[in-house]
Amino acid sequence: FYCGDAKQSYEFDWVDVLGEGTTLLVACGWLGLIVSSRPAGRVTEWLYYGSLLLVYSYFLDLLDEFIQYPEDVRLMSWLESLPAPVGMLILTYGLIGWHREQRAINRQLRGRELFLRNHELIDPLTQLYGSEYLLAVLQREVELHQSQRQPLSLLVLDIHNFADFNRRNGIAAGDHYLSQLSELLLSQLRHSDVVCRYSGDCFVAVLPDTAAAAAQIMAQHLQQQVVQLTDEENKPDLTMAVMQVSQDSASAALQAALQMLAASKQGTEFRLQPV
């Protein structure tokens, strides 16, 4: 602004303004995505400073569409052209770091996945994984959630007086209800969620990238679906509890969620109305 003079509007090249303005906006978008999605660390810093230099360079590029600089001010053309290649180099270095980071995470996930697949952990009635798998998956998610700073929630669901339901309607009806409920959970939750049958009439869903408020909405949605599940006169009541994980181990998180469920049953904590 100090070195140059404002151009007259007839001197504006609107095609250049559009092209350079779009480039600037996209570079700002990259910067925003990096800041909002990456955990703090060296790789993030390389990505951040690389993009920042690009934003700076594209901003100056756009500015000279509106301001005329004197031909003899070399500094302006350096300031305009140098940061872009330097930013690209820094960004590339950051991307290589990101690539290495992702490969290390993938290797770790593949190893765990193999371990999990090698164990026969599926419950034959509901076709859901059981408590052993739940703990292994939850531990993996807790570690990921800590390293990537993404929210992680648990949804716990328990059938009230299921023993009574079995007594009134028979074990076969109880089995049928359990498998219907499992199907409903599988169909209503997202692909990234993992639903497990924790014990006889207690189910736990691990909800990655989900904060407590979103998990609560999912629970309420499930609650509405569950109502239509059985034609039996005496439908079983369900209690659900949701919790955003802040613990650093799977067993501590699960224990806290089960305590919350117990409190929900007694009506002393957050409770979704039983169906």
Ligand SMILES: Nc1nc2c(ncn2[C@@H]2O[C@H](COP(=O)(O)OP(=O)(O)OP(=O)(O)O)[C@@H](O)[C@H]2O)c(=O)[nH]1
């Ligand atoms: N039909 C059927 N019933 C099961 C199965 N697994 C567990 N149950 C029954 O689920 C009931 C669980 O009993 P509890 O843990 O006391 O639970 P509850 O009767 O729902 O009592 P609260 O949870 O305290 O309300 C028992 O009666 C078990 O027989 C199953 O695979 N099929």
